[in-house]
Amino acid sequence: MNGKNKLLWFFLFVSAFVFFPRVSFAMHISEGILPLKWALFWFVLAVPFLYLGLVRLRRLTESSSQAIPMVGLVGSAVFIISCMPIPIPVAGSCSHPVGSGLAAIIIGPSLSVVVSSIALLLQALFLAHGGLSTLGANIFSMGVAGSFVAYGVFWLMVRVGFGWMAAAFMAGLLSDWATYAVTSLELSSALHGGSGAFGPMFVSILLAFAPTQVPLGILEGVLCAMAYAFVRARRFDLLGVFEKGGAT
Amino acid sequence: MTFELFSDIFTFRDNALRRLDPRVKVVVGLVAIFAVVSSQGVLFPALVFSLALMGMLLVGLPVAFMLGRFLAPLGTVLILFLLHAVLYGWTPLFSLPLFGQRVVIMQEGVLRGMHLACRVLGGFGIMVLLSSVTPSHQIFHALAYFKAPKGWLEVAMMMYRYIFVILESAADAMAAQRVRLGYCGLKRSLNSLGVLSGVVIVKSLEQAQRTHEAMLARGYKGHTPFGPMPALSPKDGWTLGLSLGVLIGLYLATEGWVFG
Structure with a gap:
């Protein structure tokens, strides 16, 4: 591939993403995109985090039978929030928040992985967003990366002394961008097709998502901060059930 | 609010696939999907897609619904196809003028892009068919049976x-x-x-x-x-064996043919 070709495919790729607004759903890796070995690799990486979440859920259930309905219902709420269309001013289209950042700061990152895995399975099966063979990759990018980054940032900022509103904003923003970066990594590592092409593929996918994901991350941060502020102001007492049962 | 249609609204229609045991459908669906993503040629995923499409038409899924379901993956496939066609390969197939430059389309990239497209269509076809003939509670019941x-x-x-x-x-x-x-x-x-x-x-x-x-x-x-x-009925058992046999046979025949 010569230099002119590189420039042109890059232009082609970026414009294609910008001009196909449906691809703003592309944080879900579609069924069939990943070859078998990469699909299994991301499943293997996601499983320990899912296990951690299930252990946490069991501990919570042992201390209160209210835990299952609470986690399930918050999961439904986050599923619905993640389907809400957000207008993206730069791309001229609507996209959807990831939601795992908000879930992580409300119910904790490991439970957020459990909820994300279920939401992703339901979305794959009944809404055709994502896929079954790509479920592991999607759980890792949205559930694991999104939740742990959000919770880590939130916890750190509150500890350092930032207000919880700023912390919730950064949690939403960085969880979205972490999901976006990990999805790009997953796609480029599986599809680069040979030596030397990983770098250009990764950069081109990052840049291709950028017109949607950079503003979407900022908007998700705002949404996350406002939703958290609302819950905190109205019924923060109800979140007490998630404090029981030990570690994250 | 643009909440979309859940595919399992179609599961309340009575048809032969709907009446099958959910364990059979889940096993056959997963085997088909993982066979599609492990395939190295275009023929097997294309055949699986054709079978899934026939299944969808036979159970009477509306064409508009199917098109809607396939729109998002097709958009992604188109972009990845273009990317592969110009980025991957070493044998120039033809070139196209674009903004005063020439974009060279590579033969290997086109083949790779076609393979990817067939894989996505095959996998998606199975997934949409599975969710359109199996109610969610039956999927959960089957998952419980498989010790989820x-x-x-x-x-x-x-x-x-x-x-x-x-x-x-x-x-x-x-x-x-x-x-x-x-x-x-x-x-x-x-x-x-x-x-x-x-x-x-x-x-x-x-x-x-x-x-x-x-x-x-x-x-x-x-x-x-x-x-x-309940234990699998003889009909469900036969269906499971036959479906897996057909899938494995097709896989061996097409993958062997591609590389043989």
């Missing part, structure tokens, strides 16, 4: 059930916001969406409390018992 973690299943069933309850509250709140011009301009839209998200979470937490009390009153002890699944 109890806690995960419990939360999954709770989530699935309450998505529709909370969706109604969210839709009502959003309609009220719209009437008050809550979605005029980006700033107001964002403000309204933030409040709506908060409302949805608070409502879900309050609903969880009520649900928990109702469940306790009905003897809930931390998990919902699943009834035992």
